[in-house]
Amino acid sequence: MTMTTKKNYLRPIDFKHGRVDMTHGAGGRAAAQLVDELFARAFDNDYLRQGHDGALLPFPTGGRLVMATDGHVIAPLFFPGGDIGCLSVHGTVNDVAMSGAKPLYLAASFILEEGFALADLKRIVESMAAAAREAGVPIVTGDTKVVEKGKGDGVFISTTGVGVAPDGLCINGRQARAGDVILVSGTIGEHGVAVMSLRESLEFETAIESDTAALHTLVQTMLQALPDPTTLHVLRDPTRGGLATTLNEIATQSKVGMTIEEALIPVLPQVEAACELLGLDPLYVANEGKLIAICAPEVADQLLAAMRAHPLGRGAQRIGTVTQDSHCFVQMHTRFGGRRVVDWLSGEQLPRIC
Amino acid sequence: MCLAIPARVVELLPALRAVVDLAGVRKEVSIDLVDDAQVGDYVIIHVGYAIGKIDPEEAERTLALFAELAQSEEAQP
Amino acid sequence: MKYIDEFRDGDGARHIAANIAAEVRPDMAYNFMEFCRGHTHAISRYGIADMLPANVRMIHGPGCPVCVLPIGRVDLAIRLALEQGVMLCTYGDTMRVPASDSLSLIKAKARGADIRMVYSASDALKLAEQNPDREVVFFAIGFETTTPPTALVIRDAAARAVKNFSVLCCHVLTPSAITHILESAEVRQLGTVPIDGFIGPAHVSIIIGSQPYEHFAEEYRKPVVITGFEPLDVMQGILMLVRQVNAGQAVVENEFSRVVTRDGNLAAQNLVSQVFELRESFEWRGLGEVPYSALKIRPAFAAWDAERKFDLHYASVPDHKQCECGAILRGVKRPQDCKLFGTVCTPESPMGSCMVSNEGACAAHYSYGRFRDIAVVAA
Numbered sequence: 001m002t003m004t005t006k007k008n009y010l011r012p013i014d015f016k017h018g019r020v021d022m023t024h025g026a027g028g029r030a031a032a033q034l035v036d037e038l039f040a041r042a043f044d045n046d047y048l049r050q051g052h053d054g055a056l057l058p059f060p061t062g063g064r065l066v067m068a069t070d071g072h073v074i075a076p077l078f079f080p081g082g083d084i085g086c087l088s089v090h091g092t093v094n095d096v097a098m099s100g101a102k103p104l105y106l107a108a109s110f111i112l113e114e115g116f117a118l119a120d121l122k123r124i125v126e127s128m129a130a131a132a133r134e135a136g137v138p139i140v141t142g143d144t145k146v147v148e149k150g151k152g153d154g155v156f157i158s159t160t161g162v163g164v165a166p167d168g169l170c171i172n173g174r175q176a177r178a179g180d181v182i183l184v185s186g187t188i189g190e191h192g193v194a195v196m197s198l199r200e201s202l203e204f205e206t207a208i209e210s211d212t213a214a215l216h217t218l219v220q221t222m223l224q225a226l227p228d229p230t231t232l233h234v235l236r237d238p239t240r241g242g243l244a245t246t247l248n249e250i251a252t253q254s255k256v257g258m259t260i261e262e263a264l265i266p267v268l269p270q271v272e273a274a275c276e277l278l279g280l281d282p283l284y285v286a287n288e289g290k291l292i293a294i295c296a297p298e299v300a301d302q303l304l305a306a307m308r309a310h311p312l313g314r315g316a317q318r319i320g321t322v323t324q325d326s327h328c329f330v331q332m333h334t335r336f337g338g339r340r341v342v343d344w345l346s347g348e349q350l351p352r353i354c
Numbered sequence: 355m356c357l358a359i360p361a362r363v364v365e366l367l368p369a370l371r372a373v374v375d376l377a378g379v380r381k382e383v384s385i386d387l388v389d390d391a392q393v394g395d396y397v398i399i400h401v402g403y404a405i406g407k408i409d410p411e412e413a414e415r416t417l418a419l420f421a422e423l424a425q426s427e428e429a430q431p
Numbered sequence: 432m433k434y435i436d437e438f439r440d441g442d443g444a445r446h447i448a449a450n451i452a453a454e455v456r457p458d459m460a461y462n463f464m465e466f467c468r469g470h471t472h473a474i475s476r477y478g479i480a481d482m483l484p485a486n487v488r489m490i491h492g493p494g495c496p497v498c499v500l501p502i503g504r505v506d507l508a509i510r511l512a513l514e515q516g517v518m519l520c521t522y523g524d525t526m527r528v529p530a531s532d533s534l535s536l537i538k539a540k541a542r543g544a545d546i547r548m549v550y551s552a553s554d555a556l557k558l559a560e561q562n563p564d565r566e567v568v569f570f571a572i573g574f575e576t577t578t579p580p581t582a583l584v585i586r587d588a589a590a591r592a593v594k595n596f597s598v599l600c601c602h603v604l605t606p607s608a609i610t611h612i613l614e615s616a617e618v619r620q621l622g623t624v625p626i627d628g629f630i631g632p633a634h635v636s637i638i639i640g641s642q643p644y645e646h647f648a649e650e651y652r653k654p655v656v657i658t659g660f661e662p663l664d665v666m667q668g669i670l671m672l673v674r675q676v677n678a679g680q681a682v683v684e685n686e687f688s689r690v691v692t693r694d695g696n697l698a699a700q701n702l703v704s705q706v707f708e709l710r711e712s713f714e715w716r717g718l719g720e721v722p723y724s725a726l727k728i729r730p731a732f733a734a735w736d737a738e739r740k741f742d743l744h745y746a747s748v749p750d751h752k753q754c755e756c757g758a759i760l761r762g763v764k765r766p767q768d769c770k771l772f773g774t775v776c777t778p779e780s781p782m783g784s785c786m787v788s789n790e791g792a793c794a795a796h797y798s799y800g801r802f803r804d805i806a807v808v809a810a
Contacts, residue, residue, distance in 0.1 A: 205380040263441075273377035273432055277399070278550070279357045335441045336662065338478015343778075343798045357469065358576065358634045358660075360434040377432045384553065387579050387699045396434055398637060398690055401522070402551030403580045405699065406637035406690045408434055413689040420443050420663055424453035425674065 009033045018118040025112065025146030038122060039142060042129035047105070047140035055140040057105055060164055068095035069160040077124065077154055080194045081209025082288075084157055085127035090214045090288060091239070092161040093135050097216035098235045098291070100171040100223060101163035106132060108159050109143040113152030124155065135214040137161070163216075168230065169223075175233035176254035180322040181300035183293045185218065185307055186211070186315035188243050189271040192285030196278065204277060208270050213289030218312045225306030226299055234294035237287070241345040244283040246292055247330045248344045257325020260332050260342070264319045284345045294322060358400035360408055363391050374399060434689070438661030439477075447666040448482040454673055461487045463672050464762060465630040466609060468495035468788065469660050475795045477662040487669065490624065491795075493608055493760040494632060496572045496601075497524045497788040499715045502748040504601050505530035508570045511599070511741060512536075512544035518562065520547045520555035521570040528787050531748050552584040559588070559596035568737045569598045576634040578602045578726065579699040582706040585728065585735050597737040600728050603713065605635050606643045607724035611715075613651045617763050624762045628672040630665065631657035633687050640695025644683045652681040659687040706732055714747055716784060717757030756783035759792050766796040773797060 013033060023030035040048055047055040059065075072088040089106065096103040108128065112121065132139050165171075191210040197203065215237065223229045234254070238246035243265070251258050267282045275282050289312065295303050300318060307313030320332075330342045361374035361381070370386045374397065381399070385391045388404040397404035437443075455461060465471055471491045474480055480489065493499050505528050512519040519536070526537045526548060540546040545565075549555050552569055559567035571581040581598060588596045609629065617624040631644055636657045644655045654675035658668030668686045675681065685691055706729060713725030728736040737743065750756060754776070755769035766772050766785070776782040778794055785791035 203381075207378065269432070270378045273379040276359050276432065276435070277361075277376055277379060277381060334476075334478045335439070336444045336477050336479070336482065337441065338481040340476065340478050341798065358637075360432075362433070384580075384583070386583050387696060387702070389698065398634070400576055400634060401580055402553060403583070405576060405579065405634065406696055408689050410689075413434060416664075416667075416686070416689055417437060420447055420667055422450075424450040 013037050013118065015118045015122045020112045020114055020116040020118065020121065020146055022114055022146055022148070025144055031144065034144065038125055039144070042125045043132065043139040043142075045138040045140065047138060053141075055105070057140060059104075063164040063166050066096050066099045066101035066163045066165050067160065068092055069158065070095060072157045072159070073153060074195070075153055076195070076198050077120065079198055079210055081190075082212040083124055083127050084155065085124035086131035087210075087212050087288060088157040088159045089128050089131035089135065089137070089139075090212050092159040093137055093214040093216055094237045094291070096161045096163040097214075097219045098171070098237060099163075099165050100169040100219060100229070100232070100235065101165035102220065103135070103137045103161050103163040103216050106137055106139045106159055106161045107141045108139050108157060110145070111152055111156040111158075112144065112146045113154055114146055114149040116152075116154050121155065131214065135216065137214075137216075169232075170230055171232055171235050173234060173236065173250050173253035176250055176256050176294045176322045177233065177296075178256055178322055178324040179297055180233060180294045181297050181318060182247070182258060182260065182320040182322065183295070183300065183304060183307065184243065184266065184317055184319050185215070185291045185293070185313045186289075187266040187268045187271065188238070188287055188290060189267055189275065189282035189285035191288040192242070192280075193271050193274045195286075196280075197274070204274065206270055206274055208268070208274065211287060211289035213312055215289065215291050215312060218291070218307065218310045221310045221313075222293065222303060222306050225302055228299075231296040231299045232293065232303070233296065235291055237291045239288060240286050242282070242284040242286055243292070244281075244330065244342045245345045247342070248328075250292075250294065251325075251328040251330055254322075255326075255328060257323040257328055258320055258330045259323055260320030260330065262332050262334050264317055266315050266317050283342060297321075358398045358405065360396045361399050363393050363395050363397060366391075366393060372404070374404070435661065438659065438663045440663065443663050444477075444479075444482065444666055447663065447670055451487065451666065451670050451673060452484050454670065454677065455484050455486055456677060457486070459486065459676070460625070461627055461673055461676055462490055462625045463487070463628050463630055463669060464490040464492045464612070464626050465665075466492040466494040466605065467630075467632040467635070468498065468791070469633065470630055470658065470665055471792065471795055473660055473662055473665050475798070479662055479665060482666070483669065487673070490626065490762040491759075491792040492612065492629075492762060493715070493717065494574065494605065495784075495788050495791060496574055496577070496603060497528060498756070498760060498784045498791045499603065499608070499717065500525065500528060500572055500601060500784060501714045501716045502530050502750070503714070503746050505536070506748060507743050507745065508568075508599055509534055509536060509539045509544070511568055511737070511743075512546055513539055513542065515566070515741060516545070517566040517568045518545045518547060518558060519568050519570060520549045520558060522550075522572065523548050524788060525570060525572060527781065528784050529781055552580045553587075556584050556588055556593065556596055559593050560591075563595055565595060567596050569596070570601070571598050572601045574603060574605050574632070574635050575638045575703075578703050578707070579638060579696075582702045585706050585732050586702070588735050589732055594734070597735050597740045598728065599737040599743075600707070600726060602707070602726045603715065604724050604726070605632055605639070606646070607721055608715065608718070609647060611718055611721045611724070612761060613647065613653070615761060617761065626653065626762075627676050628654040628656070630668050630672070631655045631683075633658060633660050633664070633691070636687065636691045636695065638696050638699050641683050641685045641691055641693050642695070648681045648683050654681045654684070656684045657687050657691055659689070705729075714745075716750070717760035751782050754783040756785045756793075759785050766793040769793070
């Protein structure tokens with residue numbers, strides 16, 4: 001987006017009552033004003049102020065470039081604990097961090113629906129700006145387009161992030177080995193439950209808030225605690241599909257099996273209750289501020305201690321081990337001592353009557 | 355078959371509705387089918403309706419039954 | 432969670448398991464049918480099968496209203512939405528049931544049909560009141576547990592004269608289904624499906640009481656234990672059946688006495704009989720036509736009966752040739768016996784309703800049990 005200097009506008013944008021219209025995406029004065037008065041002002045940083053179509057960015061020597069991108073189409077846009085804005089920042093920061101990389105810069109593109117309230121847009125953009133500032137990862141470039149009324153869901157946000165991973169790290173989904181320990185950074189199921197609580201016809205009151213958070217500083221803490229960082233084999237955030245789906249993904253990629261202990265999986269009582277009420281299984285409910293770590297067994301205790309010392313890892317638990325299994329099953333020991341397979345999520349989890 | 359869950363009535367509302375609580379999660383439901391439900395009662399909720407009430411004494415009796423020792427063969431009628 | 436957690440206690444479960452193991456006679460086989468899918472689900476989810484002695488076998492019955500919903504009925508709902516432009520409200524369970532023309536409700540939605548998932552029947556009525564210019568139809572499925580809420584909603588719609596609301600009634604009855612199974616050739620004559628007793632439905636019984644099952648116990652000499660859904664309930668129910676079989680008894684016992692009484696919920700029963708009447712016959716997927724097994728809306732409430740309002744005519748649609756849902760629902764075959772299981776028919780691409788519903792025997796086996804079919808070597 002190209003910035004023009006201010007004061008070419010007749011009057012400031014009415015953020016209280018105004019609505020997005022087709023001119024805001026047309027690349028002309030109205031579009032420029034929206035960028036100026038909203039996006040640039042909120043995201044303000046040196047790179048953005050360059051005012052080019054692309055940002056010219058310093059990049060550290062050494063290490064490897066990591067890039068990740070994510071589209072955000074969540075509805076409702078505002079939910080307990082967050083909104084689409086901060087979610088889009090956290091989501092991409094986390095994706096970059098899951099390689100063990102330090103996230104450096106973000107790009108954000110917006111597809112706005114004609115008629116969308118500018119007050120809501122402002123709220124979202126300011127939430128994004130706050131999230132980016134808190135994470136220390138600036139939004140350095142972006143784009144805005146507008147689609148006709150009925151062709152969008154208010155706003156869709158796409159974020160892309162880049163970061164640098166130090167040489168020597170090898171953290172990806174194919175690295176889990178038999179004997180490794182599986183850790184989770186905290187309680188599961190909060191984001192999904194918080195969002196469901198607002199879906200029309202499912203309304204229930206709960207104090208559960210989305211756990212949306214940027215996990216890169218937790219990852220850095222974890223890496224620093226390990227004398228040999230190559231003992232950390234896998235990092236992944238269990239978003240859509242929940243813990244169960246993510247474990248299955250890793251098992252399949254690494255060609256291993258897993259055994260987890262139901263009694264050790266941390267779930268808040270309110271999340272359990274909400275899931276009971278709706279017929280959902282917390283194992284399959286989305287999280288936006290948690291990570292799974294799989295590491296060599298000899299460093300598990302150290303890693304767990306490091307996670308628990310970080311504000312975002314206080315509830316970290318050891319939940320299972322990686323096994324040798326050509327079928328790549330994720331099995332769970334139930335609280336009863338029975339055994340069951342924890343399969344992939346099929347389709348969307350829909351609340352049930354039966 | 356039917357997904358139904360016991361929850362505690364915490365507030366009675368007009369038109370035979372009530373607020374129930376399950377471990378801190380609250381939901382508004384209909385008590386049309388259990389119209390004598392009182393605050394403090396535990397009702398079984400199914401698709402947004404209370405369909406029955408828990409009898410606390412029977413619940414205790416059932417738990418006690420669970421804990422009984424196995425019957426020996428000779429004791430059978 | 433009170434009245435839930437204490438009925439899920441692991442130590443308690445092991446204690447009852449030990450009792451069962453102590454009381455089964457080693458020379459006897461015990462085959463029990465759990466009618467309700469909720470019980471099937473509990474058994475799978477908590478790994479209860481692992482805790483039973485080898486001579487106690489659980490047979491999964493057809494107590495899943497989604498599993499027994501014939502394709503033809505789903506077609507009616509889909510057609511209403513696609514061709515008549517109604518706002519079709521449905522419980523989540525039915526969304527993915529495969530119907531004719533490779534459609535399901537969720538696929539019809541992708542084609543532009545206005546399909547709304549609701550948690551409660553009252554939400555459908557609310558939608559009708561909020562959208563007076565649209566026709567709103569509630570696709571009502573379920574056994575006796577779910578029927579009273581539908582009755583309430585029809586009664587309210589009539590009282591409030593909500594003209595744009597109607598119900599497509601597919602409510603079915605439990606005792607008729609049990610009778611049908613007991614009358615089936617495999618059970619009565621051939622003995623290919625030995626059933627020594629029933630784990631009776633929990634929540635259905637809250638409504639209808641324990642009394643209706645006394646007939647099965649007497650007429651067919653099969654013990655029935657009405658059992659709660661929590662794992663300790665299920666295990667205790669199995670223990671009580673074992674005891675009856677050992678003693679040569681066949682009576683109705685009520686393990687779920689904390690909610691179920693002999694008479695049931697009379698207010699709910701009265702309400703249902705005000706609004707609904709018996710259909711002479713109704714097709715159940717896998718069981719064929721079953722007499723007096725389902726409900727339709729009484730003439731007094733005709734204005735809220737979608738079948739009358741939209742002049743709907745039911746057409747039976749056969750299952751996929753190789754789909755064994757019918758046999759599986761009757762307990763005659765197991766999921767692994769179906770040629771389509773796990774290959775063509777999976778939770779992602781279900782061919783029949785046993786795979787669609789979370790508690791369908793095939794879905795349960797696929798999710799929880801199939802690893803037992805294959806030897807798994809744990810490190």
